Amino acid sequence: MAEIKSNAASVEFRGVTKIYGRSKVPAVNDISLHIEAGKLVTLLGPSGCGKTTTLRMIAGLEMATSGQILIGGADVTRLPATDRDVSMVFQSYALFPHMTVDENVRYGLRFSGFPKKEVIERARAGLELVGLSGYGDRLPSQLSGGQQQRVAVARALVLEPQVLLFDEPLSNLDAKLRRHVREEIRDIQQKLGLTVVYVTHDQEEALAVSDRIIVMNNAVIAQDGTPRDLYDAPANAFVADFIGEANIFPCTIESIENGVASVRLGALTISLPGRGGSTPGPAKLAVRPGRIVLHPAGAADTLPGTIQKATYVGSHLEFMIETEFGEAFVTAPDVDAPFKAGQTVGLGFPPRGPVLIGN
């Protein structure tokens, strides 16, 4: 009985840059990262930021212009895709339309030197793992989108690759299926202990599946951390705004003592954990809409503001509030809160609410 196992290995980039053809701007600019074996790591970022390029360099479909790529500790920088032990699930699935599901799943095994019997056994096990046991004889065109997706996963899994790559795997599925399939992918990854690198531009999807998220912007890494890190302590305005929403306020750091920064925001003074690189002087604060508490106007330790708009959206209330630092977006879980448009209020910042960010 063949079983699909995992040969999970780590992936490491050392100062990798990719410049396409005669283009002047790098698609990926001097990136260094380390992905531990057995983890699911997401590359997240807006369209065009270089996620796919990064992924394709792991696969060996693009060659790095400079820098070094290691898989499982071995240098594979110059190795073409064929010779790397990495499988990829494509956005379009890329099932071979002239081969049946079985033939598709066996395809890679045939080139890996397995004996014929084992090829058949493994392919069967692979299809079973994704729940498509009876579908071997069908052509890809006779499957639904979700099933095609699973065949593509099985085809990649049976090779027991060191690293499994997904490029926006859910973008061709309808909304309902997305949640289901992404959970399936996560389940299989955890069950087999695979190293998975997963590309998406959808922050919700990234937060839901990942052990770690690498946020990219403009060809560089904006931040690298666990979903919680990114949400609670975004390193810069871009990450703060890209993952969830955030209000950014200009502030001044007055002093830093024992890692606690004393920050002045208008007339307020707030104490916060200092971040790596913070120094006294002008800085920025990021505050999630749900981490601002509304008080009646003039309450102590609040920032004055005027409500421009109040919207009832069912589960909570949303406010646009004019402050001396521009508009702030605030949500309040209490739908019965007595605030109306036109009213003046005070914005309160509870502990663990605001976060200092770099520029």
Place this chain on the structure above:
Amino acid sequence: MSVTKRTPSLHPTLVLWATVGLVGYCLLPWYGLRDNFFTFSWLLDGWPLKGSVAPALFLVLQGEKLWLAPIGILLLVPFFLWGRKKTDPLFGSLLIAVGVVGLAWFLLQGFGIGLRGFSWEWLKAIFGDLKIRQFGMGWGAVLVGTALLFLLTLGLAARGAVGGDEFVVGSIGFVIATVGLFIFMPILQMLASALVTQDGDYSLSVFFQKLFSDRLWGIGCLTGGPRCGVAWNSLFLAVLVGVITTLLGLVFALMVTRTGFRYGAVLRALTVLPIITPPFVIGLAIILLFGLSGFFTQAFAELFGVQPTRWVYGLPGLLIAQTLAFTPIAFLVMIGVVEGVSPSMEEAAQTLRANRWQTFVTVSLPLMRPGLANAFLLGFIESMADFGNPLVLGGNFDVLSTEIFFAIVGAQYDQAQAAILALVLLFFTLGAFYAQRFWLGKKSYTTVSGKGDAGVHPHLPPAFRNTVYGVAGFWTIFTLIIYVTIFYASFVKLWGVDFTLTVDHYVKAFAVSWNEFGLHWRGSAWSSFWTTMEIALISAPLTAGIGLITAYLLVRQDFAGKQAFEFGTMLSFAIPGTVIGVSYVIAFNVPPIELTGTGIILVLSFIFRNMPVGVRAGVASMSQIDRSLDESSLTLGANSWQTFRKVILPLLRPAILAALVYSFVRAMTAISAVIFLVSAQYDMSTSYIVGRVENNEYGIAIAYSAVLIAVMLAVIGIMQLIVGSRDIGRRREDGNLSQSRTNVDLPGRGQPALTGGG
């Protein structure tokens, strides 16, 4: 991976090519005298010791042709890489060195030492006269040259060229080498020989005198003189034909797609006929209808009591014949373009309050411009290159292609004159080719999106539609008359004189009988017929092969110099057959490549003349196959050769079929290059037919043509069956999977892929 691939101590590709090279060097005859190439008679002919059939090794060991010795030594060098990995820098560098030095030496000795010792004066100056001579290269040399080439590409791949892919680098090297050898080299040699005077000297003044002579550029006809220069004649005719065929093509395309016309399939089928008809057959039919004893001429003369004239010979006849012959090509180009204009654009225009006519003029037509340019270019080049029609119909209206022919086969035998005329012809076609690319470069709109486009094309305004119907109807009836005439005339005793029905012509050409040796092919046409079939069947798969490989490189690979590569491979598309013919005669008549009078030269001329057909068919359908298919195959551990074999080729069946069919058809119908290259032993159908026409044996010529048309129809049908198509069951509607258009559909699919026989 749980199974690790065993790594042999010497790279398998290296072993393969080094062995091939050594076999060529040590076992096969180095020189290729006629029989050595296709038979093994050399085995009994004094091999391995006798000079003319000896392998290089034995020549060198006997102290002859010592300049071959370094090549043998170089072939052994790769074995020093025993135990080294491909990633070892020495591996690549050493192979590159072997390849470069080996090929350079190989070519130097080949071109430097010819039939009369040293070919170049400076070699004589350095080394004195060489008494030994060399013949054309044979199997041994071919294998050694190939081996050196692929050792070089392996070395380049090992050093990381094109992502380190052996197959891709090897293919690029192969295509460059063959295109260089069989397209660029002959053309360059032709250019060189244009400078040579009758006495064998080089002279620029004689060259310019010939180049700018009145014969070519005279404008006598404008000032009342009898004739204009041939260059002007050709240009004038080609522009007219280009414009008319483009307009007609557009008319037909509009009729099929935008008038609710229900017999589009019939029309498409009809367009196949002229494509499988040797172009000059149309010219013949024109003579039968409008010539001195032509049907219509006679009827007209009788009705109005006037003398029948030879009015059709010359510009009018050529114009009619070429328009008939090349309109289908324009149609096939235009229909692709007309269908490609996304209906949603036109619908958008209509919702913006443009009426049908305004929509057509402001949106549809501008979007079709690239297609119009393409169709014009094809018509222009075809007309320029057409040889058969001017030969049978030209009268006193001389054009470049026939002029070239008479310069080389006529009493004058003036190779330089032929080369100069070919140069002018090449200048026109390349000029048009370049102008079109330049123009298109600025105005190419890709309107065919990957997504399925709902919506239908709006119909033409009624008045316009009726004009379209009228023109198309007239053309269709005329075409039918032409074909009926051909068929009927093949059964008539002597057209215009004696209309009694007979099968004499068929008997004379295709009689078969039994004698003591079995089946006896008695008819006079059999010999050329079988030769043509053989050559066409050999060259079709080779053409398709090299065309598809080239298409694969163009569509799927990125490498430095790709644009130049593309330009080079598509160039032969703009080189008229006549030019290829002349340049082959000039280039391949002497060592190191001595091919005139063989069947190989015919095959080669077909391969490299028709290569763009294969490339275009391949590019068209390969762009339909999503690139992620190859990439997923690569990440699944297949190498690029396996990917090409298992994923791309199976999906390319329609393109393969199209390429096979077109290269076969063109090999059967071509005349312009062939007429220079045929020999007594290898005569081709077309040149045989033209020969009969020149002898006024119209009956046989026409019967033979009818048989050719029938045979081609049959062969196309059979190829269709053999290549077949596995239904991959794509739902046609689901547009987001870009590989949906892969079912066999002929000939509409390979639309831009063809140009007529010329």
